[in-house]
Amino acid sequence: MAVTVWPSGKWLGSVLKTRSSLSLACFWTHEPAAAAAHVVPLARARGQFAIVKKCREKSTGLEYAAKFIKKRQSRASRRGVEREEIEREVSILRQVLHPNVITLHDVYENRTDVVLILELVSGGELFDFLAQKESLSEEEATSFIKQILDGVNYLHTKKIAHFDLKPENIMLLDKNIPIPHIKLIDFGLAHEIEDGVEFKNIFGTPEFVAPEIVNYEPLGLEADMWSIGVITYILLSGASPFLGDTKQETLANITAVSYDFDEEFFSQTSELAKDFIRKLLVKETRKRLTIQEALRHPWIMSKGEVRAPEQRQAEPTQLKTKRLREYTLKCHSSMPPNNTYVNFERFAHVVEDVAQVEQGCRALAGANDTIQDDVEALLSIYNEKEAWYRGENERSRHDLSQLRYEFRKVKSLKKLLREDIRATGSGLGSVARKLDHLQVQFEALRQELSADLRWLEEMVGSFQLESGSSEDLGSMCRRDASDPLSELFNRSCTQEVLGSLKL
Structure with a gap:
């Protein structure tokens, strides 16, 4: 495999120097990283052209995540990612350096892919971690939301909008500690917001996109705040506020801001938490909480001291995580997101069987990749x-x-x-x-x-x-x-x- 190191001069905002000792020909394994970057946008599917693998630097033995992004070979083709989009993602990653944001280590390129060498985030998704717990206190939920806000605040101070905040892109650096450290990943849709420059697009995951994206209106940093409101709602209830039976119904619910705090889901949730969500899920971007206002919200700053007196003496309110567990299983399955199952245990077994099948498919995919490389080489010679x-x-x-x-x-x-x-x-x-x-x-x-x-x-x-x-x-x-x-x-x-x- 021929590998070319991208010199810093070819990228804007270079932060990291290239390390020539990292050889992609020998060091990456067939072991998948904690999670691949899956994007299911409204207009196009970017995630199908990226795969993440765990790799090791030979000179130091340090482990990293290698994100292989398939390059688009021609403007007429619909396979792969355009070079301008890859350059934008790398440019943004080279500008950011924060404890709650994934770090870019290096960039490589071969004939078919651009490879981003990223910080290895091995703790899995935040929601998967919480779903394994029997219960979750609001204080714990607040600490995680606070970390998300800290990472987004750093991005927004640099006029960078993530535009794809969702549970799959909120990872844990290490889950074997009481309060794991959160990392925001996948900047494939991120953009720098320039003053006086109107930016419109239709992208993201329907369940988490803001109304201005659905309506094709000018976009800004406010879109991330709406996504944080949806994530907080799901984290506290295990239910998605706008998810409908179809994508069209989901988008209609978003534009109408049609949601409520069902007593079945929010009976153990404080009013401050609901107020935090209400002020984020606002259609008018001017009235929506900014990142600074969200960080100053009483629910984020409280640490438990603002609860009612009778609650202070009792044990901290524990939120049931059963629904959150069901939500994460449905999200990771290949089934439509709103299917209900009478026998949920049976569904869990089906998911395990599917995981085994997927493992076999990955082995076949590896062989297919080898054949694909040979075919592409022959095609290149033919061309x-x-x-x-x-x-x-x-x-x-x-x-x-x-x-x-x-x-x-x-x-x-x-x-x-x-x-x-x-x-x-x-x-x-x-x-x-x-x-x-x-x-x-x-x-x-x-x-x-x-x-x-x-x-x-x-x-x-x-x-x-x-x-x-x-x-x-x-x-x-x-x-x-x-x-x-x-x-x-x-x-x-x-x-x-x-x-x-x-x-």
């Missing part, structure tokens, strides 16, 4: 070859297009040359005809001049020179007349020929 052939095809098509263009150009020039030759031949024929005509005229003129010369010779020959010269007058006249006439004749012929050629 490279296809890209090469596509490039060669494009070049060949371009060369062929150039050849066709040159051929058409030569063909056009050939056609023009033929037309020029045809025009030249036609012009030469016309010149030849005119030359023939001039030759005929020249011959006629020559004959006429010859006749005139013979007449002139005959006329001059009749005269004799009185001086008795040896050269007679006819010869002298012939010589003297023939030269000018010849010159005149030649000049006339030449001009006529040139004039005809110009035409």
Whole structure:
């Protein structure tokens, strides 16, 4: 497995330095971590593309949680997580450092996944821990809610909204102590809230989302406070305030803020606790408690001293955890969340059987992952070859297009040359005809001049020179007349020929 360490320079807000001694090729085991990050949002399922495994750093022997996030290979694909979302999650994790928030140790990348090396949180989910107890006092519940508020307060001071607060994302660092330490995990949906920048989205788990998310209204830090109200309600009663038979019914209950404090569930709950929940489950975000106001609420600050006098002398109120146990079992099962079972013990056995089946499925999934890697490697090779052939095809098509263009150009020039030759031949024929005509005229003129010369010779020959010269007058006249006439004749012929050629 080829592994690339993401340098800090590629991420915003770098906090931790990269440790090159951590080798993903050798150190991670097939042992699952305390809990994988499962997200069931309204519009998309992010959690199906992330899996968490326990790993060990070879150089130190320290154990961590490795969160493998499947990368989206192309924008057209719906498998995997977009790189921008992964970068946002890493950027936020590198900004936070708080006892109640999970810590990012390192980041790695291979061909198919981005791997976040996180603090190992091995105590399991908070609700699972509480469900194992026979009873729960309000003081214990308050201490856990206080830790949640402390973690959220740290995030909100940095203008970071978690947007996915729910029982599955509230973990315990170590459950083997009286008051375990809480850790907030899974920042896949977290966003930094910027002043003056409107942010809208539809995401999260329907049971815990705020009305402004359902209504697609501008979102802010207030959405986390609503989720804390729902978590507190479930923690104290084991019932979900807005959960309906269907997702649509759940969302309708949220937008209508349709809930109540059923006496069956809240008979042992104090009025301060109910008041705390009421002030969080408020539809108008401006009237909802802020994180600072929630930390100052009497129920959070009380530690038991604000109970009625008759309650102070009695034993602390114990909340039954049976319903909370039922709620957690239903949440972890693959069954719809609102199913009721007449025989709950039978359902518990079914859950155990399902867990065994899931263990076998995980082994099959491991083999499937290996095959999937091989298939993806072959697919990558195929894509490279296809890209090469596509490039060669494009070049060949371009060369062929150039050849066709040159051929058409030569063909056009050939056609023009033929037309020029045809025009030249036609012009030469016309010149030849005119030359023939001039030759005929020249011959006629020559004959006429010859006749005139013979007449002139005959006329001059009749005269004799009185001086008795040896050269007679006819010869002298012939010589003297023939030269000018010849010159005149030649000049006339030449001009006529040139004039005809110009035409």
